[in-house]
Amino acid sequence: MRILxxxxxxxxxxxxxxxxxxxxxxxxxxxxxxNSLSESLLRVEKLTGREIAFVEGDIxxxxxxxxxxxxxxxxxxxxxxxxxxxGESVDQPLRYYGNNVSGTLTLLETMDAYGIRNLVFSxxxxxxxxxxxxxxxxxFPLRATNPYGRTKQHIEEILVDLQAADSRWRIALLRYFNxxxxxxxxxIGEDPQGPPNNLFPFVTQVAVGRRDKVSVFGNxxxxxxxxxxxxxxxxxxxxxxxAAALDYLSGHQGLHTWNLGTxxxxxxxxxxxxxxxxxxxxxxxxxxxxxxxxxxxxxADPSSAFRDLGWKASETLESMCADAWRWQQHNxxxxxxxxxxx
Amino acid sequence: MRILxxxxxxxxxxxxxxxxxxxxxxxxxxxxxxNSLSESLLRVEKLTGREIAFVEGDIxxxxxxxxxxxxxxxxxxxxxxxxxxxGESVDQPLRYYGNNVSGTLTLLETMDAYGIRNLVFSxxxxxxxxxxxxxxxxxFPLRATNPYGRTKQHIEEILVDLQAADSRWRIALLRYFNxxxxxxxxxIGEDPQGPPNNLFPFVTQVAVGRRDKVSVFGNxxxxxxxxxxxxxxxxxxxxxxxAAALDYLSGHQGLHTWNLGTxxxxxxxxxxxxxxxxxxxxxxxxxxxxxxxxxxxxxADPSSAFRDLGWKASETLESMCADAWRWQQHNxxxxxxxxxxx
Numbered sequence: 246m247r248i249l250x251x252x253x254x255x256x257x258x259x260x261x262x263x264x265x266x267x268x269x270x271x272x273x274x275x276x277x278x279x280n281s282l283s284e285s286l287l288r289v290e291k292l293t294g295r296e297i298a299f300v301e302g303d304i305x306x307x308x309x310x311x312x313x314x315x316x317x318x319x320x321x322x323x324x325x326x327x328x329x330x331x332g333e334s335v336d337q338p339l340r341y342y343g344n345n346v347s348g349t350l351t352l353l354e355t356m357d358a359y360g361i362r363n364l365v366f367s368x369x370x371x372x373x374x375x376x377x378x379x380x381x382x383x384x385f386p387l388r389a390t391n392p393y394g395r396t397k398q399h400i401e402e403i404l405v406d407l408q409a410a411d412s413r414w415r416i417a418l419l420r421y422f423n424x425x426x427x428x429x430x431x432x433i434g435e436d437p438q439g440p441p442n443n444l445f446p447f448v449t450q451v452a453v454g455r456r457d458k459v460s461v462f463g464n465x466x467x468x469x470x471x472x473x474x475x476x477x478x479x480x481x482x483x484x485x486x487x488a489a490a491l492d493y494l495s496g497h498q499g500l501h502t503w504n505l506g507t508x509x510x511x512x513x514x515x516x517x518x519x520x521x522x523x524x525x526x527x528x529x530x531x532x533x534x535x536x537x538x539x540x541x542x543x544x545a546d547p548s549s550a551f552r553d554l555g556w557k558a559s560e561t562l563e564s565m566c567a568d569a570w571r572w573q574q575h576n577x578x579x580x581x582x583x584x585x586x587x
Numbered sequence: 588m589r590i591l592x593x594x595x596x597x598x599x600x601x602x603x604x605x606x607x608x609x610x611x612x613x614x615x616x617x618x619x620x621x622n623s624l625s626e627s628l629l630r631v632e633k634l635t636g637r638e639i640a641f642v643e644g645d646i647x648x649x650x651x652x653x654x655x656x657x658x659x660x661x662x663x664x665x666x667x668x669x670x671x672x673x674g675e676s677v678d679q680p681l682r683y684y685g686n687n688v689s690g691t692l693t694l695l696e697t698m699d700a701y702g703i704r705n706l707v708f709s710x711x712x713x714x715x716x717x718x719x720x721x722x723x724x725x726x727f728p729l730r731a732t733n734p735y736g737r738t739k740q741h742i743e744e745i746l747v748d749l750q751a752a753d754s755r756w757r758i759a760l761l762r763y764f765n766x767x768x769x770x771x772x773x774x775i776g777e778d779p780q781g782p783p784n785n786l787f788p789f790v791t792q793v794a795v796g797r798r799d800k801v802s803v804f805g806n807x808x809x810x811x812x813x814x815x816x817x818x819x820x821x822x823x824x825x826x827x828x829x830a831a832a833l834d835y836l837s838g839h840q841g842l843h844t845w846n847l848g849t850x851x852x853x854x855x856x857x858x859x860x861x862x863x864x865x866x867x868x869x870x871x872x873x874x875x876x877x878x879x880x881x882x883x884x885x886x887a888d889p890s891s892a893f894r895d896l897g898w899k900a901s902e903t904l905e906s907m908c909a910d911a912w913r914w915q916q917h918n919x920x921x922x923x924x925x926x927x928x929x
Contacts, residue, residue, distance in 0.1 A: 338748035339696055346741075347689040354681055392748045399688075399741050406680035406734045 247271040248491070249319045249361075251304050251352065252326030253297075254281035256435040257367065257424055257483060259289055261323060263433065264484035265491075266293045273298040273317050275309065276326065280438050284580035288432045305348040310355040321363035321494070322356060323487060324349065327396065330442045331371070331538075334393035345396035346403075353407065362414040364404070365490050370422045370476075370506070370543060372398045380546035383420070383502045390538055401502075408500040415498055417490040422476035422506030422545050424483050426565040427572035434572030435480075436579030445477070445565075448517060449573035452526040459528060461513050463535035466542075472513035474542040476506040479560030479568070489554040506545025507558040515562075523566035524574075589613040590833070591661045591703075593646050593694065594668030595639075596623035598777040599709065599766055599825060601631055603665060605775070606826040607833075608635040615640040615659050617651065618668065622780050626922035630774045647690040652697040663705035663836070664698060665829060666691065669738065672784045673713070673880070676735035687738035688745075695749065704756040706746070707832050712764045712818075712848070712885060714740045722888035725762070725844045732880055743844075750842040757840055759832040764818035764848030764887045766825050768907040769914035776914030777822075778921030787819070787907075790859060791915035794868040801870060803855050805877035808884075814855035816884040818848040821902030821910070831896040848887025849900040857904075865908035866916075 248265060252258050253274030258281075262272050266289065274286060274297055286297050298317060302309035304326050313319065327345040328334065334341040356362065371394035372387045389398040401418055408414045425445040427434030441447045450456045464471040486505040493501065511519070517528050550556045576582065590607060594600050595616030604614050608631065616628060616639055628639050640659060644651035646668050655661065669687040670676065676683040698704065713736035714729045731740045743760050750756045767787040769776030783789045792798045806813040828847040835843065853861070859870050892898045918924065 335748075336752055338745065338752050339692065339699060342688075342745050342748075343692045343696060346684075347692050350681065350685045350689050354685060357681065392752075395744055395748065399744075402737055402741075403680065403684050406677075406684075406737065410678055410680050410734075 246320040247273060247318055249273045249275065249313060249317070249322045251275050251322065251324045252281070254278060254283050254285050255325055257421070257480060258325040259285040259433050260428060260480045260484040261487045262286070262297065263289045263292060263428060264481070264488050266295045268488055273300065273313060273319065275300045275302050275304060275313060277301065277303040280328070282436070282580040285433055285436070292428070292430055292432055303348070304352045305344070307351055307355055310352065314355065314359040314361065319361055321365070321491060322352070322361065323365040323367070323491070324352060325367045327367065329393060331391050331393045332442065334396070335391055338392040341392050341396050346399050349400050350403070353403075362411070363494050364414070365417045365419060365487055365494070366400065366404060368401055368418045368420045369394065369397045370420050370504070370545065372401060372420060375540055379542055380508060380544040381504065382546045383504055383549055405500060412498060414500070415494040416500040417494055418500070418502040419486060419490060420502065420504050421483060422478050422504070422543065424480045425477045426479040426481065426560065426568040428481060429568050429571070431571035431575040434569065434576065436576070444513060444516060445569060448520050448528055449569050451528050452520065452524050452570065453573045453577045455577065457529065459517060459530040460533045461530050462533055462539060464532045468512055468541055470512050470514045473539055474510040474512050474544070476508065476510055476544045477516070477562070477565060478506050478558055479565050482558040482560050486550060486554070486556050489556040493554055501553065503550040503553065504545040504547050505550060506547050508545055508547045510542060510544045511562060519562050520566045520570070523563055524570040588662040589615060589660055591655060591659070591664045592616045593664065593666045594618055594623070596620060596625050596627050597667055599763070599822060600667040601627040601775050602770060602822045602826040603829045604628070604639065605631045605634060605770060606823070606830050608637045610830055615642065615655060615661065617642045617644050617646060617655060619643065619645040622670070624778070624922040627775055627778070634770070634772055634774055645690070646694045647686070649693055649697055652694065656697065656701040656703065661703055663707070663833060664694070664703065665707040665709070665833070666694060667709045669709065671735060673733050673735045674784065676738070677733055680734040683734050683738050688741050691742050692745070695745070704753070705836050706756070707759045707761060707829055707836070708742065708746060710743055710760045710762045711736065711739045712762050712846070712887065714743060714762060717882055721884055722850060722886040723846065724888045725846055725891055747842060754840060756842070757836040758842040759836055760842070760844040761828060761832060762844065762846050763825060764820050764846070764885065766822045767819045768821040768823065768902065768910040770823060771910050771913070773913035773917040776911065776918065778918070786855060786858060787911060790862050790870055791911050793870050794862065794866050794912065795915045795919045797919065799871065801859060801872040802875045803872050804875055804881060806874045810854055810883055812854050812856045815881055816852040816854050816886070818850065818852055818886045819858070819904070819907060820848050820900055821907050824900040824902050828892060828896070828898050831898040835896055843895065845892040845895065846887040846889050847892060848889050850887055850889045852884060852886045853904060861904050862908045862912065865905060866912040
């Protein structure tokens with residue numbers, strides 16, 4: 246079937262597209278390139294030998310969506326498009342709500358008008374907020390603590406109402422934990438525009454010499470080494486989770502929510518040391534104060550996804566580090582330099 | 588000062604405009620007339636001898652808003668525009684989120700671009716959801732239980748984030764309880780398009796002969812007579828609350844949330860009997876089953892508005908009924924018939 250991928254040029258989008266092309270699906274991408282480069286799709290085409298239909302455009306542009314739905318026989322949408330930086334969302338909430346929520350509403354209205362009612366939505370563990378109960382289960386209350394997280398929560402709530410109103414909708418809400426790593430080819434990976442907001446790309450950029458040192462925010466948390474513990478998930482596992490969710494929807498009605506995580510946590514220092522071991526580099530770091538809003542620990546209970554989808558993360562911390570390093574080494578400046586591995 | 592009133596042709600909007608004109612303010616109205624008639628503004632002009640600048644247009648139409656902000660020197664916005672029927676919102680959630688939330692985002696973005704950052708927002712007691720603790724206080728958690736209520740809750744959350752990001756915004760969130768009654772002239776009042784969703788206009792339409800009988804949803808609630816108890820507030824008190832909130836904002840920064848209610852509850856049967864007494868008519872009713880989602884009791888704690896604004900509801904159940912009856916009698920078919928009192 247042909248699937249529309251919004252925000253398909255981004256990190257998770259491009260890896261998911263690769264997985265779906267390998268599974269035999271056809272892919273159309275809409276991306277406004279506000280935070281990504283279409284080079285990622287050329288790399289995926291190179292890796293798969295398949296063509297991707299790419300439309301540079303915005304999901305808030307109804308006529309652009311209509312053009313796609315008129316031309317392509319789209320059966321499902323995987324909706325990645327959205328701003329994703331917590332700090333930026335605190336400073337520019339209107340921009341975040343406008344882009345993420347209003348954009349999604351335009352997408353949903355247009356899908357509905359075309360009778361396309363299969364949707365996989367890119368949500369986030371941030372919707373759980375500061376819940377201290379671990380591991381996090383899908384039926385915990387939602388209480389996002391920043392505007393970015395609230396855009397995800399609002400969209401989830403809209404989708405629940407939409408599916409309750411019209412049972413023809415089949416919807417998967419995927420709550421990602423911390424996606425890291427890259428395709429093992431080193432051809433595609435995470436390419437943040439500007440300073441990375443997340444630990445992993447920061448570590449890889451330090452290792453490759455683009456930055457001096459990693460800032461470690463807080464070492465007085467109630468964890469084994471005092472630094473924050475997160476549930477890191479390899480992006481190829483995440484991509485497989487999307488493919489599994491999409492398959493599930495073709496056989497099941499309703500709205501379904503799944504955590505995509507491993508259930509296993511690593512501290513900031515464990516990540517830094519594992520990355521040093523995998524890369525053979527040294528990663529200088531500096532201990533600085535806690536960041537407001539950071540939880541000590543965040544861990545998924547991934548058992549629902551295993552029960553329903555038979556999906557389970559299979560990659561290791563070593564492969565997360567090795568694959569991230571291969572990508573970063575071969576593409577020290579990301580896609581912009583267009584440096585291909587020999 | 589000149590104030591833009593969105594949705595100003597509606598029930599609460601028109602009464603608030605009258606109050607603001609009497610206080611010496613100038614008024615511009617934007618209303619798409621999707622659920623109202625501009626006749627209400629002609630009536631207000633007649634009552635006040637003042638002119639209202641009316642623009643037929645949608646708050647989701649950025650260029651329409653820009654036209655107003657270019658032309659008029661708007662200093663504050665009171666934002667009433669929005670769909671408001673709970674049942675309809677359950678059936679058509681996308682329409683509700685699109686109109687209420689996306690529309691508000693466009694309004695806020697345009698206000699921000701023009702440096703207009705004084706806003707009074709029309710929220711609702713529905714944001715409290717099914718909280719059994721009474722009376723309801725502003726700092727209770729928000730947990731709306733239907734899409735209409737969630738549009739109000741989402742907008743409140745957006746406004747909190749917006750004001751936190753930019754302290755130049757001065758914002759009042761007004762949570763209305765159950766607005767009833769009409770201006771004592773009988774010239775303006777509530778004019779629902781289609782079957783009324785609320786008790787009061789249903790009662791007045793039965794009294795005037797437009798409908799056969801009132802359905803009373805549930806008589807087995809844990810209340811004195813078994814029927815649901817609500818906090819009814821006279822629309823002229825509500826209008827005064829808006830004027831007081833607007834005054835407050837000119838002297839105070841920040842975001843402020845106030846319940847606008849009386850703190851006093853009346854049951855469905857008490858309302859029916861009070862209305863019979865005030866109108867000298869008989870109002871036949873039928874006991875039917877509970878409506879899903881209806882709470883037994885809903886009551887405001889209005890003490891914050893009194894403390895901060897010096898505002899307090901002063902009208903009585905008798906004046907609520909008498910004024911509603913005067914309006915309905917003189918305008919049995921609402922504004923559509925354009926029947927003016929002799």
